[in-house]
Amino acid sequence: xxxxxxxxxxxxxxxxxxxxxxxxxxxxxxxxxxxxxxxxxxxxxxxxxxxxxxxxxxxxxxxxxxxxxxxxxxxxxxxxxxxxxxxxxxxxxxxxxxxxxxxxxxxxxxxxxxxxxxxxxxxxxxxxxxxxxxxxxxxxxxxxxxxxxxxxxxxxxxxxxxxxxxxxxxxxxxxxxxxxxxxxxxxxxxxxxxxxxxxxxxxxxxxxxxxxxxxxxxxxxxxxxxxxxxxxxxxxxxxxxxxxxxxxxxxxxxxxxxxxxxxxxxxxxxxxxxxxxxxxxxxxxxxxxxxxxxxxxxxxxxxxxxxxxxxxxxxxxxxxxxxxxxxxxxxxxxxxxxxxxxxxxxxxxxxxxxxxxxxxxxxxxxxxxxxxxxxxxxxxxxxxxxxxxxxxxxx
Numbered sequence: 001x002x003x004x005x006x007x008x009x010x011x012x013x014x015x016x017x018x019x020x021x022x023x024x025x026x027x028x029x030x031x032x033x034x035x036x037x038x039x040x041x042x043x044x045x046x047x048x049x050x051x052x053x054x055x056x057x058x059x060x061x062x063x064x065x066x067x068x069x070x071x072x073x074x075x076x077x078x079x080x081x082x083x084x085x086x087x088x089x090x091x092x093x094x095x096x097x098x099x100x101x102x103x104x105x106x107x108x109x110x111x112x113x114x115x116x117x118x119x120x121x122x123x124x125x126x127x128x129x130x131x132x133x134x135x136x137x138x139x140x141x142x143x144x145x146x147x148x149x150x151x152x153x154x155x156x157x158x159x160x161x162x163x164x165x166x167x168x169x170x171x172x173x174x175x176x177x178x179x180x181x182x183x184x185x186x187x188x189x190x191x192x193x194x195x196x197x198x199x200x201x202x203x204x205x206x207x208x209x210x211x212x213x214x215x216x217x218x219x220x221x222x223x224x225x226x227x228x229x230x231x232x233x234x235x236x237x238x239x240x241x242x243x244x245x246x247x248x249x250x251x252x253x254x255x256x257x258x259x260x261x262x263x264x265x266x267x268x269x270x271x272x273x274x275x276x277x278x279x280x281x282x283x284x285x286x287x288x289x290x291x292x293x294x295x296x297x298x299x300x301x302x303x304x305x306x307x308x309x310x311x312x313x314x315x316x317x318x319x320x321x322x323x324x325x326x327x328x329x330x331x332x333x334x335x336x337x338x339x340x341x342x343x344x345x346x347x348x349x350x351x352x353x354x355x356x357x358x359x360x361x362x363x364x365x366x367x368x369x370x371x372x373x374x375x376x377x378x379x380x381x382x383x384x385x386x387x388x389x390x391x392x393x394x395x
Contacts (some may be wrong), residue, residue, distance in 0.1 A: 028076045035072040063253045067194050070201030095388030105380025112374050116193030119186030129178030134355055137173040137362050138166040146355045173362040176352045181366045188341035188367055192322045198256045199318045207264035211271025212298050229265045237262035250334040259321055267313050274306040308389035315382025319375045326371055341367040
């Protein structure tokens, strides 16, 4: 791509937008306001009238309410702007679709979001069926001595050995409690989706605000915020989570709260460095010389130019936190009722009863494959969006 083309893409400005001014009640704020009022009404109804259920008899807890609030923020400031300027959405989709790897990541990520949202609504919480324990996936067989009741065909082996064939009743197999692996994969996707929404709605905006304020103000404000970021980076959030775990026991809310407060330093530092690079750009200096406020410069001139850095940072942070949550659950420092992918993998590597890990391989392999696909898709889509948002065309 030539320099002239780069300059033409970067300097395109919609002057009519500036001439028209910016209304106080934007569409994003209206969506946030209406959604917030609706959430508040549901919360009060849940407190004073009757329980609000997420699925069947599954009651809302504080984590669910915060998830819905985060989802509202993501919709207002992520989805609504894309719908308002559909050319941007089409350009992002076309960019992801233009390369096979990015296309693969986008398809997997779309499937992950759909499963995380709709899966629990369709399947509900898993039921215990101990008599159906250790059933293999469809197309595979397992020693029938591990199961009390084989719901598939029983195949004779040497001597008195018998093998249980996988059934469509449990297409991905079952664990030692008879939980269908399909249910466990869906519930693991839901936990990962909660982490993704929390990161997009709370962690990255906080990091962006700190980075922009530090980079634009400079001086004492920059020194104080940078010093705090350095201190925060020296204290791993995972260490603070373990401290909280010993006092309050493990929960998704504790993990999300800890990482919301103590894991944004890296993104803040990245944003600050980008802001420092752009605050001396010609159009920024002109805007400031004409009396534009720092908030105006930040919203109109700084944030649009660091989006190609911020968006992949968001996706990479989501992938990291999903992996951290899986690691915490794998080690047993989480709420076992969440059925996180990490906890399910640990169950497969140390199965209860007489079965050995390699004999019931699907219990750890299926959630591990789901986790790997999800992390890979976040990385690929993040890189694809970086290329799509780069004003130089990703070169």
